[in-house]
Amino acid sequence: MEQTPATDGSATEISPYLRAANFLAAAQVYLRDNCLLEEPLRPEHIKPRLLGHWGTCPGINLVYQGLNRMIRENGAPALLLTGPGHGAPANLANLWLEGSLEDVDSSMSRDRAGLEHLVRSFSWPGGHPSHLAAMVPGVIHEGGELGYALATAFGAALDNPELIVACIVGDGEAETGPTATGWHSNKFLDPVGSGAVLPVLHLNGYKIANPTVFGTMSPRELVELFQGYGWHPRIVAGADLETAMRDAIANSYADIREIQERARAGDRPERPTWPMIILRSPKGWTGIHELDGVPIEGTFRAHQVPAKDARENPGHLRALEEWLRSYAPEELFGEDGRPVPAVVDECPTGELRMGARPEANGGTLLEPLDLPPVEPHSVRLAAPGAEQESALEATGRWLADVVRENERSFRIVCPDELESNKLGAVLEATPRAYEWPLGPNDVNQGPGGRVMEMLSEHNCQGWLQGYVLTGRHGIFPCYEAFVPIVDGMVNQYAKFLKMAKETAWRKPVSSFNYILTSEGWRQEHNGYSHQGPGFINTILNKKESVVRVYLPADANTMLATMEHCLKTLDTINVVIASKQPLPQWLSLDAAKQHCFAGASEWGWASTDGEPDVVLACAGTIPTIETLAAAKLLREDVPELEVRVVNVVDLLVLAAPGDHPHGMNAEEFESLFGLRGPVVFNFHGYPSAIHQVLHHRPGPERFHVKGYREEGTTTTPFDLLAMNGVSRFHIASEALRRAHGWASRGASLVERYEQALVDHRGYILEHGEDPPEIRDWSWS
Numbered sequence: 001m002e003q004t005p006a007t008d009g010s011a012t013e014i015s016p017y018l019r020a021a022n023f024l025a026a027a028q029v030y031l032r033d034n035c036l037l038e039e040p041l042r043p044e045h046i047k048p049r050l051l052g053h054w055g056t057c058p059g060i061n062l063v064y065q066g067l068n069r070m071i072r073e074n075g076a077p078a079l080l081l082t083g084p085g086h087g088a089p090a091n092l093a094n095l096w097l098e099g100s101l102e103d104v105d106s107s108m109s110r111d112r113a114g115l116e117h118l119v120r121s122f123s124w125p126g127g128h129p130s131h132l133a134a135m136v137p138g139v140i141h142e143g144g145e146l147g148y149a150l151a152t153a154f155g156a157a158l159d160n161p162e163l164i165v166a167c168i169v170g171d172g173e174a175e176t177g178p179t180a181t182g183w184h185s186n187k188f189l190d191p192v193g194s195g196a197v198l199p200v201l202h203l204n205g206y207k208i209a210n211p212t213v214f215g216t217m218s219p220r221e222l223v224e225l226f227q228g229y230g231w232h233p234r235i236v237a238g239a240d241l242e243t244a245m246r247d248a249i250a251n252s253y254a255d256i257r258e259i260q261e262r263a264r265a266g267d268r269p270e271r272p273t274w275p276m277i278i279l280r281s282p283k284g285w286t287g288i289h290e291l292d293g294v295p296i297e298g299t300f301r302a303h304q305v306p307a308k309d310a311r312e313n314p315g316h317l318r319a320l321e322e323w324l325r326s327y328a329p330e331e332l333f334g335e336d337g338r339p340v341p342a343v344v345d346e347c348p349t350g351e352l353r354m355g356a357r358p359e360a361n362g363g364t365l366l367e368p369l370d371l372p373p374v375e376p377h378s379v380r381l382a383a384p385g386a387e388q389e390s391a392l393e394a395t396g397r398w399l400a401d402v403v404r405e406n407e408r409s410f411r412i413v414c415p416d417e418l419e420s421n422k423l424g425a426v427l428e429a430t431p432r433a434y435e436w437p438l439g440p441n442d443v444n445q446g447p448g449g450r451v452m453e454m455l456s457e458h459n460c461q462g463w464l465q466g467y468v469l470t471g472r473h474g475i476f477p478c479y480e481a482f483v484p485i486v487d488g489m490v491n492q493y494a495k496f497l498k499m500a501k502e503t504a505w506r507k508p509v510s511s512f513n514y515i516l517t518s519e520g521w522r523q524e525h526n527g528y529s530h531q532g533p534g535f536i537n538t539i540l541n542k543k544e545s546v547v548r549v550y551l552p553a554d555a556n557t558m559l560a561t562m563e564h565c566l567k568t569l570d571t572i573n574v575v576i577a578s579k580q581p582l583p584q585w586l587s588l589d590a591a592k593q594h595c596f597a598g599a600s601e602w603g604w605a606s607t608d609g610e611p612d613v614v615l616a617c618a619g620t621i622p623t624i625e626t627l628a629a630a631k632l633l634r635e636d637v638p639e640l641e642v643r644v645v646n647v648v649d650l651l652v653l654a655a656p657g658d659h660p661h662g663m664n665a666e667e668f669e670s671l672f673g674l675r676g677p678v679v680f681n682f683h684g685y686p687s688a689i690h691q692v693l694h695h696r697p698g699p700e701r702f703h704v705k706g707y708r709e710e711g712t713t714t715t716p717f718d719l720l721a722m723n724g725v726s727r728f729h730i731a732s733e734a735l736r737r738a739h740g741w742a743s744r745g746a747s748l749v750e751r752y753e754q755a756l757v758d759h760r761g762y763i764l765e766h767g768e769d770p771p772e773i774r775d776w777s778w779s
Helices: 016-030 057-074 087-098 100-104 111-119 149-157 176-186 221-230 241-264 312-324 357-363 393-407 424-428 457-470 483-501 534-541 557-567 590-595 620-636 665-672 684-692 718-722 727-737 746-766
Strands: 078-084 162-168 196-203 232-236 275-280 388-390 410-414 449-455 475-481 512-517 545-551 574-575 581-582 599-601 613-620 640-647 678-682 702-704
Touching: 016 057, 016 087, 016 111, 016 312, 057 078, 057 162, 057 196, 057 241, 057 275, 078 087, 078 149, 087 111, 149 162, 149 176, 149 196, 196 241, 196 475, 221 232, 221 275, 221 590, 221 613, 232 241, 232 393, 241 275, 388 393, 393 410, 393 424, 393 512, 393 557, 410 457, 424 483, 457 475, 457 483, 457 640, 475 557, 483 512, 483 534, 483 557, 483 574, 512 557, 534 545, 534 574, 534 684, 545 557, 545 678, 557 574, 557 590, 590 599, 599 665, 613 620, 613 727, 620 640, 620 678, 620 718, 620 727, 640 665, 678 684, 678 727, 684 702, 702 727, 718 727, 718 746, 727 746
Parallel strands: 078 162, 162 196, 196 275, 232 275, 410 449, 410 475, 475 512, 512 574, 545 574, 613 640, 613 678, 678 702
Antiparallel strands: 388 581, 599 640
16 A cells, blocks of 8 residues: 555645646636636626536546656556546546647647637537547547446457556446446456556545545555455555656556566466556545635535536635636746646657547557358258258357457457357357466466456446447347346447547447347246347437347348448447247348348248238247248138238338438338238337337338237247237237238137137146147248
């Protein structure tokens, strides 16, 4: 433990650089005019809406300054991720001082005009938000939702041996579950082939209105906690925080390079003990000490906007002016508004500036994957339904080849489900990554692995976000029912992508690829808790320019879909597939054509005439049941004209103006007609199809069957029957909806309903579905 006695410090005792950064951060929160205080502060100089969190800014500035010194003294490439929410004024201040903000926005020039624009535009309509965002250089993590910075930092450090990724973790943020699991990422970081992460726990003691849990812990408790995580903690505190931070970062840098040099010389540490820093500084350090008779600095009152009534309250205005003038801005900026040499000289230059790191604009580093052919892993079909294969097993064999061909730019993250999801063939090409000691029975694990498995969906999401946004590629296989754990993270990521696509200097990055498996329609040993297709709905609510949803119905379609997804840029691709051996429908060539179209008629399953009813389907099990329904109708009422349409790209159903993949009106009409009924058997919640079809003509003629929250531990077919998506339900619905068939098919509908009753009785007696269900085939 390294610590000195804590004191508050003051604005007059800190260096010119830190005074300049703190002044600019505070000015952004409060001022719209008179940005250099060249005249007395008046109410009209204050913004009408005061946003941003002042309390965290001085600590962020202190860390930024310390990292700048490390970079200048060692030529070390470094990236900074800032976890505390709404601390953007600090980051923006440093980015302006180093000139990287001006690099991407000429209106942010390092002169009077640029300074005034920086200050005025913060939290102003059309300006920078109070949290970091994609339009800010040096940023790959917004901080809009707390908890994810640390895992994202580790993703950025992977496979970049010289890079140091510093990560500021707020002590409120540190209370979140994702951050708690993120500390264990050190056990996956390879000191030979990857860079390093230097976490800084920003311990200023308070959240919005409460002390933080970490703020109530003693130095000994903090040190023992992080030593237990496997870190070497250093505490920065005391009267001279700048010197303490400089020394802590310098010593941490030396530790990092020593670990890496030893490992790269062949002497791998058994337990690499990476450094981390605990910064104990007062909340709102160097700000207003007291206001209205109550303390501000060092309390929760400094968290957001002290003196928030400065426009109306003369006392608050006076306190604000005294505070801002305490930084002596006249000593920090010339008459032209440019920062003085004593400030600018503390900044690195060129790409060593943290706002100018190419990794933070990962598209500049992106190289396409060297994708091997899928043909060797495809299924050869004599006829539709003639073969059985696991789509995930076939995909796993291909992904093993992808790993072999892309050893430094492709990773798979997964919450302990790779083999469960039948992707185990990947482990023939690479072990799972793990750096700490393992036992003799721990197989397929070790240093340098390309698969990262930890039972934390949050960590997996953060790892892959950091990896993709810094110019690499990857996939995230996950159980479908449990991927909603990262709903909040994917919300933030989708917003980041949307803003990045609208930011001219941002280059496209590879797409974020989910493979959702263990879907709920196959019971296996799981029950109601493992049924949940709602992630589709989450994705459909994101900006249409960044989301895609694919439901390949067999192995060849899955291979074609994944080959496509790994070539795409700037999207979130959700691919949902079954891991169990199931009937195969399309040759590889047909599958590729089907995927290119997004949806197509399966002529071999349809009758020849103009359809009385269209049977549409999306998803593996709904496709099987739809085909079984089509076969029932063909056998029982051959005069009924039926068209079978399979949808693999869900968003082709959207109108062209609603989504880039929306098929044109002529193509849509050729598949679904304009007036006839469509019975749609869907993998997920019916609401998703209704949402996508909203602007299509006659959406009321689509009668959607899907998951309706009915489930228990039962047989696979019984689960379908409970939710109304079985072959008997689809065939009955077709007869009810087809024009002129409601009465003609009534007796047949009764027969199908009785078949469901008989099925229920059978499974209660035998504990499994009857042979005619289990052994059904198309041929």
